[in-house]
Amino acid sequence: MAEAPLLDVRNLQTHFRTPDGVNRAVDGLSFHVNAGETVAIVGESGCGKSVTSMSILRLIPEPPGKIAGEILFQGKDLLKLSDREMRAIRGNDVSMIFQEPMTSLNPVLTVGKQIGETLRLHQGLNKQQAEQKAVEMLKLVGIPAPERRVKEYPHQLSGGMRQRVMIAMALACNPKLLIADEPTTALDVTIQAQILDLMRDLKNTVGAAIVLITHDLGVVAEVAERVIVMYAGRKVEEAKVGDLFASPKHPYTQGLLGAVPKLGSSLTGDETRLSEIPGLVPSLKTRIEGCVFASRCPRATDLCRAVAPALEAKAPNHVAACHYSEKELLAA
């Protein structure tokens, strides 16, 4: 790749000081996102995926949080910017969609005002221009009767519509990078399908790169191009979406994929018992020697418990943090 990536996160460490020790929520995470690319970060509760997204936008309160490492956006380290410089980037070049469309909109401002706010702030539009642009944005995200909706308050909209408004807000300033943190988790299936469809369409028209944070492997398969699997604050595997689902290399990823029933399994006769990942995610407050997944890994050896595996290439464009190759894992 000749061009520098749009976002380059290097050795990100986000730790929180708590009364009973330091919580290493994200511990040495590196990844990049190219312009126009959709990268998904998947993992279960507490793996650090949301903390990663909040860290990129520096939305982590410090203290008790502490962000270290480098977050290069278009070559500039976001962690070195002043608060004022950071404010000029948030909602402008980098914007975010949150999970809860109910709580992330301001209940006492009309939808138009909220979309207009970013436009007035970042693009210097006046009141009328901002409202006009807000109507355009609502039209873009497929809200019927945008001229009327723009004057309404969040409580007058359904959950799906609120999420559309969130997307309109996030896209208002033509961001280069959009961070979507569980954008469809709170929505019903048919509404989720509408929103995913909308995100795919908008990606083609707007061309922003997307970092999609989710726990839903189905959503990942539908929208992502590249996937990062996180476990206990670290990246354990990264690959193109097709490669990851076709041949996962890390035992955790293999376990995750085996734990989800596949829709249509009763038709293909592919009805196996779901695979379980025994045990629990380790506490992030004690430093883990060795592989973070060793305590739950069915193939863990003494080596795994003693030495943390580095991310190594298991196939072209496919890295995993495991001491063993696929053949060795199968044999074990």
Add this chain to the structure above:
Amino acid sequence: MSATLQMNAPLLRVDDLKKHFPLRGGLLGGVTGHVYAVDGISFDIAKGETLSLVGESGCGKSTVGKAVLRLFDITAGQVVLDGQRIDTMSQSALRKIRRRVQVVFQDPFSSLNPRMRVKDILAEPIRNFGLAKDNADLDRRLAELMDTVRLPRDAIGRWPHEFSGGQRQRIGIARALAAEPDLIICDEAVSALDVSVKAQIVNLLQDLQAKLGLALLFISHDLAIVEHMTHRVAVMYLGKIVEVAPRRSLFAAPKHPYTEALLSAVPVPQPGAARKRIILKGDVPSPINPPSGCRFHTRCPYAFDRCKLDEPLLKPTSTGHLAACHLHDLPAVQNPLSRDVSPLH
């Protein structure tokens, strides 16, 4: 799963169940309208069978569960457990029946009393229903329950906050089992759990059903889990059942446009899977003022004039489903659902 189900007298029969919640408002606090949460549904469950109720938020599936548990009085209809009507039963008679129908709730954090030890949580139903002969029998039962849900026996003296979400859900299941029920209502019992933990609980429920011959009313919005667990599926939309069918045939060839759209909308963990996707327009209408005729006609891709006027009844189709759709009255060439095509392929 047991392939041979006793299909004679059902364990539970629900007949034309209605539950309307009054809306109060205005100056005098009078009734200004109703939420038609459940509006005339019928189904039955055989001994040892799993019936899943699926649908999106607000379709009334949880209300059905609560009505079967008789957590409130119903507006109309009948709920019959093993030949006895429980919707009209007196509270004292109901106490004996309650043992036979137990529930596992969605949220393992709020459904356990934080001030009771696991031991007391599990002993309560055993004592209430007088199931233990003496203290030694009680202890034996408690130890067995812990084994059954695969929790360590020595954890029984601990408090709920000492357990993870998945472990708490196991305690919730053990509490339901303590009463030795015939039917367990699982109201989104695995929805709040992480993927790997969800698999553990799903496997546990399947094992328990095979071992104890329990019937399950599995209320869920997760179609992949439903397909994995269930014998039969009932699909609900706005307070009505729109389709009932055995699992395989429902997923192979749905006979209601809503079921078809619902199946096609689920994202599958299979990149590049080329599927025909039906994206429904708009939102679910309000159950306070449901649409006329077929309740789905405002979002249905196949709706025609009759759908706005006439409410379709749940009728058998040629493939043995029950479906409430006027399309099946049309000649087969005009019925897009007569093709036996799964929206999953």
